[in-house]
Amino acid sequence: MRSEELHETLLPKRLALPIFASDPLSSVAYATQEILLVLTLGGLAYLHFTPWIAAAVVALMTVVVLSYRQVVHAYPSGGGSYEVASTNLGASAGLVVAASLLVDYVMTVAVSVASGVDNIISAMPSLADHRVGMAIGFVALLTGANLRGTRESGRAFAVPTYLFITSVLIMVGTGLFRYLLGDAPVAESAAYGVEAEPADAGLAGFALVMLCLRAFSSGCTALTGVEAISNGVPAFRKPKSKNAATTMAVMGTIAVVMFVGVTTMALVAKVHITEDPCRLTGLEGDCSSYTQRTVIAQLASSVFGGESSFGFYFVQAATALVLILAANTAFNGFPLLSSILAQHRYLPRQLHNRGDRLAFSNGILALAITAGLLLWFYKANVTNLIHLYILGVFTSFTLSQTGMVRHWNRELRSPQTPPEVRRRAQVTRVINALGAMVTGLVLVIVLATKFTQGAWLAVVAAIVLWVTMRGIRRHYDATAAELAVTDPHAELTRPSRVVAIVLVSTIHKPTLRALAYARAFRPDQLEALTVAVDRDETSALQRQWEELDTDVPLKVIDSPYREITRPVVEYIRSIRRSSPREVVGVFIPEYVVGHWWEQLLHNQSALWLKSRLLFTPGVMVTSVPWQLASSARADHPAARAPGAARRGEPVPHRPSGPPLAKPKDSPHD
């Protein structure tokens, strides 16, 4: 896409909603289930806490959506939490958000795919043995699609997301309608009892509160992905902020309605689900091979009349599809965030360019491999993976809301702020402060209840990322300081003399070309240089050289230890020592070949010599290529074919930012 075209692909709200909301909406598919799984650790007795926990999640969701609507208005450039935190709380805090989000993108892929596979297995139980294989297969599929560069198409996202919303709402509506008519749907697991885990039976006081908090932590997965819209403001049609805020409100409302609906129906239909199917009582047959269906599947089956009904399959297909799409959003978000971080020099510069498919591909592969390993290690078990999730989400919520409070404090301190703005700022500051406190509290709860269950791994990963990114930034800063121009006049001064040295090992066309090119530069002094490792070969070379009858002398340097690089480097250093204001240009004849295996057969020593010469001050190294016939083939696709440059070409400059998020006023750049 040409740079100019990027600005023409702005999104109407009806497309922006499914594009940015497939992740948060899809979490409805597992949030209720995760709450139930924790509560049934203590048997069926604690299920009556479900409404309260769900209410807490809804309240939290409301606060977070309201808070983020303020972010959308205040930071329309799309930097999201990262920008808010780094602008208001400093670079280190911003980097904490960035590291958390990078970890969370990985978890989004893992959890969404695992849950998608869960719902497929619920529809086709015979696939239960292939859980991990299917999960990794989906990751591979997404990787392949993204590596090939399929751009997210609005329409392709819109259809499944709307299908999912519609089907879940119809399911909930039908179920409630039947309930009101006195024909409440009954889940297949309603008849089963659940034995409490010995450790969690008959809890009271603090222990009971902790169990409820664990259930609440798990339910908070419903909030993952909420901030996606705040990253995407620049992609909205004008007025961007207003449209984005509206979309966010719509998204929040739909998510709350779906979550409440599913949770209510799960209680109405008496879905009894547990982490370990062997704790189910009244089960016929072998419990260890029994696969419990997901909550969504049990509801769909009970509402629409069994596992062969059209409605059941429809709900399952829509659910699985939207979950896979949610995983795909991470495949877009991860390289995008990497590119912003690279622009701020926290990641290698070459990751910056969005058009740079090579760097982009590296990001996609890193994401896919990490997610694949997690799926393999945790056997694609949603519940186990959930423990690593949401920690990053709430870190980023808390820091960005705190940042927003600072933002309003600053606005309010400024005497230029007009009174009507001042009034609004005071209100939104309260909202953001509430958001910061609530999400901070949830962060503490999540840490306390999940740390030992696996969340420590996410914490360690985020810390490692944070330290690495700071190190990279420090390196770039040090380099920039070292390279800054201090005295342009002195630095532009031409060296007094140029000595050109052509390296000769045998006399063939590449050598002669190197000699001819070196002469074309008219250096102050020109000589050919060879290293004598074999007496016979060297004297043969000297004879041939004389026959050539050029005006260029052939200098022979001895190499008692039969090496090449060291004598050459030392010879050049000696020239520089005797006249430091001279500069030495070393001309190296090189063959250019067409295949990587041909490269293995040639130029190894030239490469090594070049790399050593570059360490020598006052030297420039000129490669004089000789293109062998086979090189023409290799040259063709990459340098001439019209679409070629888009495949695998890194780009050195800092180009225009990615279309969806360029923090124009970032403090780091």
Next chain:
Amino acid sequence: MRSEELHETLLPKRLALPIFASDPLSSVAYATQEILLVLTLGGLAYLHFTPWIAAAVVALMTVVVLSYRQVVHAYPSGGGSYEVASTNLGASAGLVVAASLLVDYVMTVAVSVASGVDNIISAMPSLADHRVGMAIGFVALLTGANLRGTRESGRAFAVPTYLFITSVLIMVGTGLFRYLLGDAPVAESAAYGVEAEPADAGLAGFALVMLCLRAFSSGCTALTGVEAISNGVPAFRKPKSKNAATTMAVMGTIAVVMFVGVTTMALVAKVHITEDPCRLTGLEGDCSSYTQRTVIAQLASSVFGGESSFGFYFVQAATALVLILAANTAFNGFPLLSSILAQHRYLPRQLHNRGDRLAFSNGILALAITAGLLLWFYKANVTNLIHLYILGVFTSFTLSQTGMVRHWNRELRSPQTPPEVRRRAQVTRVINALGAMVTGLVLVIVLATKFTQGAWLAVVAAIVLWVTMRGIRRHYDATAAELAVTDPHAELTRPSRVVAIVLVSTIHKPTLRALAYARAFRPDQLEALTVAVDRDETSALQRQWEELDTDVPLKVIDSPYREITRPVVEYIRSIRRSSPREVVGVFIPEYVVGHWWEQLLHNQSALWLKSRLLFTPGVMVTSVPWQLASSARADHPAARAPGAARRGEPVPHRPSGPPLAKPKDSPHD
């Protein structure tokens, strides 16, 4: 070692013998055993064929030693079978020998280490469970020692080899003496019977002959390594050929005496050994966990009075040690042969230099990994590994002896050959012809009896090597033809004009240095070039450029797709198109950093651009390095420390050959 010093380390015969003979002599440790193992497939009944088979092996050994003495005289340069075959039978035949030998070096390591471990386990049966681990451990140990560059020291080889010879001869002598006194030693397995394999019981006619031929094939392992001396002639003191021939005769005599002695004692002491211990009858306890001792161990134990006698441990220690040393010879021979093949351009050129530790290390690692995999796959079982062995040895025997016959034919055809030489040539031609026929026959026998038992793998490996090496040679030949100088005058003609282009992305010290250096060359035309990927950044750059106030114009080229390489390459092609006799020099500012991870953070795009520019005709690419402070550290060890160049420095030239083998009159070079 300096080139001159290499000529001073010549070997006296008493050191040459153990250095070159540890491989052939050590095979005595398993040759007898392998004969017995095949014969007992048909029960104890066939053991009476043992003397006949041993006699055949001795006869074969005599013929081969006599034949190779002729090789030593005729080809004193040390090229061995490879040189003889390629000189007399053509390059393809020589390459067959080379491929076979490379495979055989791998098998020498695997078989010798496996047999060494076998003998250690015979002394300490509690180690039986760690067979594979120990074998791979020894390979790792040898790899480490050889990677560190421990040179084979004559003395270190001499002691264990002479200990082995002495201890085996004393053992055989003592045993025979006791036999003559009527107190014949009795092996621990003498009391056991052996059940025949159903398929091999009561054989007659052709089947019986085949079984004996299989036993003979296995016994031929005694001949492995015989040709080592013919590769080492240049390392002998003068008169080289005569000394080498004498050493070979001594070696052959010792090997025959030891082999005959061990085989006789095995029959006298009634060693009953079988591939599958569960075919032993009269065994107490669980047969599957019973570990049979090696023939050497059973003999030593019975002769010296049990498994706790000093003599027993001494023989086992000497045997194990000499076998590990035999494996070590392959670690020297494999890179040596690779280096000769590289000199003949059948392998990548950089393998050629013996002083080149990097290439040398690759050879050692390739050898170790292949041998390790074989040991792991075949569970360090000597018998299974033996099937892959000796095929290569006899291929090389047959071809080199055939080559010798041709050699004498040519000598005899030449009218200049003096009569006394002519007479000797006629005699030795008979010897070599006999050698060729006999070894050819054995080759057929080995192929027929071992192919399906695993030898096919060795054949496939040799064929793959052969095809690869021919491909490499063909590539080098084609390249050399393409690069040969045809019209030196035209090729040396200076281009009409030089256009220098300095690539600029930002203005910092490296850019200014590149500009200053480019100006120092006084090109006919000089311009700075930048690619506009971001409008704001480009105009900022243009402003800074004007402030610099140089006489060099800054050319800006557009890049609508935000790439760098393609616009630059196309711009340069356009210059060349408009004036084809001009040459374009592209100057690229580069940072030089000290750590590999710093390299990841810089220069990626410059590298890519350089590699693409090299494909463009009429272009030379100059790297103007800017050494960052961190680069000084990295420069220090590799370019200045005295021993550094020996660590990891490839060398482009063809240097003087390795000390032990340089075929001076090779037809390929």
